[in-house]
Amino acid sequence: MPLESNSNLIEIRGLKFSRGKREIFSGVDINIQRGKITAIMGPSGSGKTTLLRLIGGQLRPSSGTVIVDDANVHQLGHQQLYQLRKRMGMLFQSGALLTDLNVFDNVAFPLREHTRLPELLLRTLVLMKLESVGLRGARHLMPNELSGGMSRRVALARAIALDPMMVMYDEPFTGQDPISKGVLVKLIQTMNSALNHTSIIVSHDVDETASIADYIYVLSEGKIVEHGTPDALGKSQSQWVQQFMQGLPDGPVPFHFPAKQYIDDLMSGTEA
Amino acid sequence: MTGWLQQLGENGLNAFERTGRGHIFLFHVLRGIPEILLRPQLIIQQIYSVGVLSLIIILVSGLFVGMVLGLQGYTTLVDFGAEQSLGVMVALSLVRELGPVVAALLFAGRAGSALTAEIGLMKSTEQLSGMEMMAVDPIRRIITPRYIAGIISLPLLTAMFSAVGVIGGYLVGSGLLGVDEGAFWSQMQAKVDLQEDILNGVIKSIVFGAVVTWIAVFEGYDTTPTSEGVSMATTRTVVHSALAILGLDFILTALMFTDV
Ligand SMILES: Nc1ncnc2c1ncn2[C@@H]1O[C@H](COP(=O)(O)OP(=O)(O)OP(=O)(O)O)[C@@H](O)[C@H]1O
Ligand SMILES: [Mg+2]
Numbered sequence: 446m447p448l449e450s451n452s453n454l455i456e457i458r459g460l461k462f463s464r465g466k467r468e469i470f471s472g473v474d475i476n477i478q479r480g481k482i483t484a485i486m487g488p489s490g491s492g493k494t495t496l497l498r499l500i501g502g503q504l505r506p507s508s509g510t511v512i513v514d515d516a517n518v519h520q521l522g523h524q525q526l527y528q529l530r531k532r533m534g535m536l537f538q539s540g541a542l543l544t545d546l547n548v549f550d551n552v553a554f555p556l557r558e559h560t561r562l563p564e565l566l567l568r569t570l571v572l573m574k575l576e577s578v579g580l581r582g583a584r585h586l587m588p589n590e591l592s593g594g595m596s597r598r599v600a601l602a603r604a605i606a607l608d609p610m611m612v613m614y615d616e617p618f619t620g621q622d623p624i625s626k627g628v629l630v631k632l633i634q635t636m637n638s639a640l641n642h643t644s645i646i647v648s649h650d651v652d653e654t655a656s657i658a659d660y661i662y663v664l665s666e667g668k669i670v671e672h673g674t675p676d677a678l679g680k681s682q683s684q685w686v687q688q689f690m691q692g693l694p695d696g697p698v699p700f701h702f703p704a705k706q707y708i709d710d711l712m713s714g715t716e717a
Numbered sequence: 718m719t720g721w722l723q724q725l726g727e728n729g730l731n732a733f734e735r736t737g738r739g740h741i742f743l744f745h746v747l748r749g750i751p752e753i754l755l756r757p758q759l760i761i762q763q764i765y766s767v768g769v770l771s772l773i774i775i776l777v778s779g780l781f782v783g784m785v786l787g788l789q790g791y792t793t794l795v796d797f798g799a800e801q802s803l804g805v806m807v808a809l810s811l812v813r814e815l816g817p818v819v820a821a822l823l824f825a826g827r828a829g830s831a832l833t834a835e836i837g838l839m840k841s842t843e844q845l846s847g848m849e850m851m852a853v854d855p856i857r858r859i860i861t862p863r864y865i866a867g868i869i870s871l872p873l874l875t876a877m878f879s880a881v882g883v884i885g886g887y888l889v890g891s892g893l894l895g896v897d898e899g900a901f902w903s904q905m906q907a908k909v910d911l912q913e914d915i916l917n918g919v920i921k922s923i924v925f926g927a928v929v930t931w932i933a934v935f936e937g938y939d940t941t942p943t944s945e946g947v948s949m950a951t952t953r954t955v956v957h958s959a960l961a962i963l964g965l966d967f968i969l970t971a972l973m974f975t976d977v
Contacts, residue, residue: 501850523854530852541847544839555851558858603851 487664749857768870783885807886836937867930
């Protein structure tokens, strides 16, 4: 069995997590294979960002385990967890750039914190990362001078600055024009094959994601409702998956946050 | 009635819980000190934004407080024919009480609120969480340097406040009201004791610096990540700091200047 378990970089078993009284995950099992691109899809609010934070050890599950590279994330000490995080890159949905540093210094930040590289080498590395996201020319801009899509790309350059073993992309394509989308898709693919990265992509862009993912998990209402290769999902019999993959308005996928009956709500007076 | 009691209990528990969190937080901040001392440029940057940028308000206020002390002191002392002692009076009031207390209050309003707002905004824009995922501990990288900078800056600002205040008192007393210049300075030299007065004042300002900066960084770090949360945290920093300064001043004065 060791060979088998080793081919998974991340193994999630029986994961449960709640926010207040709302259960976000009620028993989720996921395997993420080394060197592959795995996509996590699901409607907005289904807990995809939460899942990435659980993998990164920023949130603690109420039960279940998350194993990353043979280490149980939630049983690591502070030091070990931080060592592990050096090898995980994460692209935040909001970018999360440091607003008092310019683009160059933002990308240089993890390198300066974790390495003692000479300034010249550091500059070369940062410019290479910025070049790969097409923003070498924007290195002197401050984060408040960037558009949403540009900040996301700077954040991506920063996430890969330390050449991590895996990168978690939270909505990498949102807010990108078709050209940058194409470039990003290529970039993720190249990094994955050239550097043997493991990639986890959270995205709503079904076509882009399906075109590069090796495996897809679909999340809904706290459970994995379907998983398989993109081809298999495309042929899936499940109405749910068909509706989601094709973006049809009618079907079993709930568009609404859980609420009481619409008519009752309208008739229930002034309660907020 | 029970609703009211319940609310009271809940608020009480919350307050205790927060105090506890504040202490654990302080422990984490202090634990980061050895590491940060190896990177002094981080502290120096913060001394600039915490300390140097508060300099103007401290100097101007110090000057005016000293001038008012000169005026008030003169009108009182002259009735007893003791206006020669104006220098001592001004210096002692500043060094023992007004310097540490007023400088700390100004510091809380100028630097403390800015620290809370800065850290609160970093939290609400996910910058702190982003750092965590880059394996950079935000408490050590962001909070500890600011905390040390606060503790270093306030005593220095207080010293400048008192020094400028003495000059203000001199300008009014000697320049305007005609107190003898020689008596003003020589009595001050003779009566102000290094240990008894100056050192105790310095100790006060170090304590105030530690407490005000602690409140400021904790409020920022513990803020609810919304605009309203940040604004409430900033207000709380100023209010809690002011109360803490005045309360601690009483306790410290009682310990230092009463012979029991
Ligand atoms: N800080 C929080 N406190 C309470 N509930 C939260 C918090 N953050 C998220 N939630 C809830 O957790 C659920 C999952 O949120 P999450 O951000 O993981 O969704 P998501 O799948 O990433 O959505 P999207 O695709 O819109 O980014 C949401 O229903 C949200 O209401
Ligand atoms: Mg999300």
